[in-house]
Each structure stands twice: as C-alpha cells, then as structure tokens.
Amino acid sequence: MRLLSALILAPVASMLLASAFIVLAPGDVPARLIWAGILFPLLWPLLFFFSYWPKRPLGPVLGLTAASLLSGAVVFLT
Numbered sequence: 001m002r003l004l005s006a007l008i009l010a011p012v013a014s015m016l017l018a019s020a021f022i023v024l025a026p027g028d029v030p031a032r033l034i035w036a037g038i039l040f041p042l043l044w045p046l047l048f049f050f051s052y053w054p055k056r057p058l059g060p061v062l063g064l065t066a067a068s069l070l071s072g073a074v075v076f077l078t
Contacts, residue, residue, distance in 0.1 A: 001057035001058065001061060002051055002052055002057045002060070004061065005051040005057070005060045005061045005064050006048050006051035006052065009047075009051070009060075009061065009064035009065060009068065010044060010047035010048045010050075010051055010064060011044060012064075012068050013043075013047055013064045013067045013068045013071070014040055014043035014044040014047050015040065016067075016068050016071040016072050016075060017039070017043055017067060017071045018036040018037075018039050018040040018043065019036070019071065019075045020070075020071035020072075020074040020075050021035065021036050021039055022036045023074060023075055023078050024074060024078075047064060050063070050064075051064070
C-alpha cells in the first residue's frame, strides 16, 4: 500500500497539483510556468515522504487520491 502511494500516487499528485497551480495562480503565463516548474520537484519528495510517515498506510493513499482528484478536477474543469 505504501509502495503504491509512493511510486504511483505521489508523482501523479505532484504533477496534477503543479498543473492546478498553473491554472489557478494569478499573473502572466510565463511566471506561472516558472513557479510550477519550481513547485513540481519540491512537491514530489514531500509527497513521497508523506507516503511513509504515518503509521497507518491507508491515510496517505486516501490523501494523495483526494489531492489528485481535486487538482485534476480543477485542471480539467476550468
């Protein structure tokens, strides 16, 4: 369960969160792309660490799935 959340859900969630940042952030497009490019490599290790930190393995799976679904909805519906 932890391996699933670390190797599959963490990169997907970080990519979708960076994409949602591009859509929702104010400012011009080049600045948003630069900030998203900085945000993605910072989010991926943090979410990978979050996958192994809690005692129960189901929490990170639910959290990363919810973050992926929410940011995916923001990206694809706006």
